[in-house]
Amino acid sequence: MRALPLAAVLLFDTSRQAVVPFEPGPEVRLYVCGITPYDSTHLGHANTYLTYDLLIRRLEDRGHTVKLVRNITDVDDSILPKARELGIDFLELAAAETARFHGDMVALNTRPVFNEPHATQWVAEMVEMVQTLDEKGHTYNVDGTVFFDVSTFESFGAVSGYDEATMIEFAAERGGHPDDPRQRNPLDFILWQPSLDDEPSWPSPWGPGRPGWHIECSAMAKGTIGETIDLHGGGSDLIFPHHECERAQSEAANGVTFVTHWMHCGMVAYEGTKMSKSLGNLVFVCELSKTADPRAIRLALMRHHYRTDWEWFDGDIDAAAELLDRLYAAANAGNGPDPVPYAKRLRAALDDDLDAPAALAELSALADGINHGGSDESAPTILRELAALCGVDLTAPVAPLY
Ligand SMILES: [Zn+2]
Structure with missing residues (x-):
């Protein structure tokens, strides 16, 4: 059986002001x-x-x-x-x-x-x-x-x-x-x-x-x-x-x-104000990394679509750290639900104008499924692979930083 050709990646093009195939x-x-x-x-x-x-x-x-x-x-x-x-x-x-x-x-x-x-x-x-x-x-x-x-x-x-x-x-x-x-x-x-x-x-x-x-x-x-x-x-x-x-x-x-x-x-x-050097409210990655796992920073940023302007709130890192804990626990748990539909939806989300929040929702849902148990033993492995596709390495333990 021949594999079907992949649908094109769709991305917004600034000069055309439209979501178009990127081929x-x-x-x-x-x-x-x-x-x-x-x-x-x-x-x-x-x-x-x-x-x-x-x-x-x-x-x-x-x-x-x-x-x-x-x-x-x-x-x-x-x-x-x-x-x-x-x-x-x-x-x-x-x-x-x-x-x-x-x-x-x-x-x-x-x-x-x-x-x-x-x-x-x-x-x-x-x-x-x-x-x-x-x-x-x-x-x-x-x-x-x-x-x-x-x-x-x-x-x-x-x-x-x-x-x-x-x-x-x-x-x-x-x-x-x-x-x-x-x-x-x-x-x-x-x-x-x-x-x-x-x-x-x-x-x-x-x-x-x-x-x-x-x-x-x-x-x-x-x-x-x-x-x-x-x-x-x-x-x-x-x-x-x-x-x-x-x-x-x-x-x-x-x-x-x-x-x-x-x-x-x-x-x-940053919390309602433009982040700028002159206002002195820049949030630096190296400062945030002192108390947060860098993977949580990555997950926190993925909650926003790349084309939107958005605000960072100090509590965002805590929510992302909680998600990282949940993902790590699931990646090291036993069986879970059939991971294939999650993998398909996650990849489809990324191909649909790089919809990171939708991809993140699939990671989170698969982790929840695994943490609730199931019969498919490949689920934790697929979760690790999908997280890696999103740049989050779930093989390293989450250190209790604070
Ligand atoms: Zn340049």
Whole structure:
């Protein structure tokens, strides 16, 4: 008997504003914008990276090989002032925070990356891409600052679908300078800029300086997984301007489609307030891990669909710890109900726009079934396999941490 072909994975595509089939080839090229290493990993980061991790696990489960590139933005407008404030070299700060980030990603059991390019190691490629854009007439230079001229790229705005007023508002909030009198259009953005006296600089045809934020990801994506990416991800705050500008530069320079599918994650707030550095209410993974099993953090985040904006409450970790205890007990119990329907529903949930809460409900229901007894001795093994598919390893005991 021949196995029926699997139904396609369905995922929401930001640029199409619809749930559509995601049908990559056997090898999936996935680029997710990584951290700027000037502070610790907070729950918003964890939520983003665990979302793509869950997708990767399901794609691997379906037989794909996934090449994940997650960059480190070790030079940009955020890390340099922070290093100045701390009185240390920016690369020293980047190395320390990158090491902490790696520790958090290991604790959260994320799949390994195919490549983790550091922006400072790809500056020559960034300069080369700006040169190409220059040759193709997409730039203008004002006293050593090179801008991308959005009027030369007709479909600017196609990723976000935002109107011009919204784009200008977000550009001002998220690192752009729509009021800069040197710009021909408020939405033009920096490709290359002179460095301040105490900032790092690299040689370029426009004088020594440093790259703009957006060109970094365009060059690193091209250099690591090529000119066309199957799926590009990041938080929804990166839709504009970052991803819009990435696409404009990459397609203007390379002449081919940059991204086949755009997938973005919602934002995490803290008990009713936006989680932000300036408000001092960031919930850090390393702090939470001091009193909570990292698997419980993962389960707590899975309770929310990736596309929703949601709020973290301190009690969330207790509910997730209770679920972890229940899952672990069931994974080590005797017989249970027939696990096959649970496995089918869990995989179907993941294939239906990565519905993590529905997948989690199946894990919980199977655990409850096992804990109530049954006649199928494969149930605990299948529960362990399904939990592993969700990134939760039930082979290690749950330590009484508090
Ligand atoms: Zn990026």
